[in-house]
Amino acid sequence: MNGDDAPGALVLSGGGTTMVSTDALLAQAARLALLRADARDWQARLERIRALEALPAPAWSAEDPGLAVFAARQTIDAVEARSGELAESLVVAAEAYGQADRTAAMLARMTGAWLGHSLGRLAPLVFAAAIPAATAGAVAWLLGGLLRRDAPGTARSRGPGTARSPGPDVAGLWIGDPRLLANPAVVALVRVLVSSVDDVAAGAVGVPFPVSAALGDEGAGLFGVTTTAAGTLAVARSIGMLRETPVTVTRVGKPRPARPPGGFADLAARIPRVSTGGPQVRIERYGGAADAAWLVYIGGTAEWSPVSAGEPWDMTSNITAVAEQGAGSYRAVVQAMHEAGIRPTDAVIPVGHSQGGLVAAQLAAAGEFNTVAVATFGAPVAKVPVPPGLPVIAVEHSEDLVPALGGAARDAAARLTVSRELYADAAVPASPLPAHGLVTYRETARMIDASPAPALADFRTLLAATVGTAPGVASRWRGTRSGSSGAQ
Structure with a gap:
């Protein structure tokens, strides 16, 4: 949710609801709901006061307290109605944004799955089988190199007299700009790519895309990141890597x-x-x-x-x-x-x-x-x-x-x-x-x-x-x- 949101604002989604919104907007909706509840409480109080009135409304004079109670009731009714409308509008807006966000995410997953499946259909089976291991290896190499680099304020920074940690220098991958890996669009793309690796393998072995989608992340979830990781382990362990031990x-x-x-x-x-x-x-x-x-x-x-x-x-x-x-x-x-x-x-x-x-x-x-x-x-x-x-x-x-x-x-x-x-x-x-x-x-x-x-x-x-x-x-x-x- 962008628009008028302050930079760095917290955005909340899920939690048993269909809403996606900033914490400030949800808090405002909650305050309006409390205001509406207070207004309804005052409505009940004023109704009890009106029940004590001995004279009917047509007999009221300008100084009669019944007239003041009636005016207060009119004001409280307006507060109750308006606060309720505003609170409901905020919730509806958050739900609509959430629905749009989920639809966009679903389309991104489906597009990534289709592209991955198509790549698998075009690639040899051996190449497709190696993709999970290559993906995991590339991620491990990239992250390992990044986290081994000397950077002020990082947990892996060298102390005085400490030798440089071994590892690849991946500064060239940054192309001089750290935003390459700290970019929300890149992060979103990586999320889709990781979810699509299993679709590459499915395409390579000839599984029709509708079946692959129905069984994968986009459907029943029987295949996906978990099975891709399992395939990565099978390949890596055959060459002596990623082997578990007792602890x-x-x-x-x-x-x-x-x-x-x-x-x-x-x-x-x-x-x-x-x-x-x-x-x-x-x-x-x-x-x-x-x-x-x-x-x-x-x-x-x-x-x-x-x-x-x-x-x-x-x-x-x-x-x-x-x-x-x-x-x-x-x-x-x-x-x-x-x-x-x-x-x-x-x-x-x-x-x-x-x-x-x-x-x-x-x-x-x-x-x-x-x-x-x-x-x-x-x-x-x-x-x-x-x-x-x-x-x-x-x-x-x-x-x-x-x-x-x-x-x-x-x-x-x-x-x-x-x-x-x-x-x-x-x-x-x-x-x-x-x-x-x-x-x-x-x-x-x-x-x-x-x-x-x-x-x-x-x-x-x-x-x-x-x-x-x-x-x-x-x-x-x-x-x-x-x-x-x-x-x-």
């Missing part, structure tokens, strides 16, 4: 006191930062033995090599998680949760950034724990099936490439997506993937806390009710890969 977890340091989070800013601030050798998971416990509630914070990718080493938060886990095959990072988080003492009936709210957000959503989808809400920041969670009725907040920046790597969502209305365009009227920082950094998402989280949008206020209320007001205890955990890197 182990250890507690880092001693438990520390923790105060209940007050909102999204606190949630984002407690997600572990990417660091070599540091903890990837933070677990907070609140309440007593009978009513324990837990917050599980999960960090993002720390290693971008396609060859599994000691770090479970790596490219192997990225692809394996998308393929829904039990990523090392997912298994490490589950182990840490068990060792921390989380029981199946305890209330849990997982929170994560990037790969950590993907793991958080998959924890909710698996159903092993009693997940009561989920919050993700910059995570490729579009294809993770959201349990019906579960409050899920997915925060994404329009220029962030990483959420697009999860493809296009078919059940977008089931989760509340909060998006923000960072650089609409500002220069893009000269750093790799600037819109994906945890620092920028923490800034957006503070904006979310300041938003009066009802859906965001409801999530904050749920968070407060879950953890309570008493101090808790926080523990930090580190997962490591063990065993042979050739394990499957």
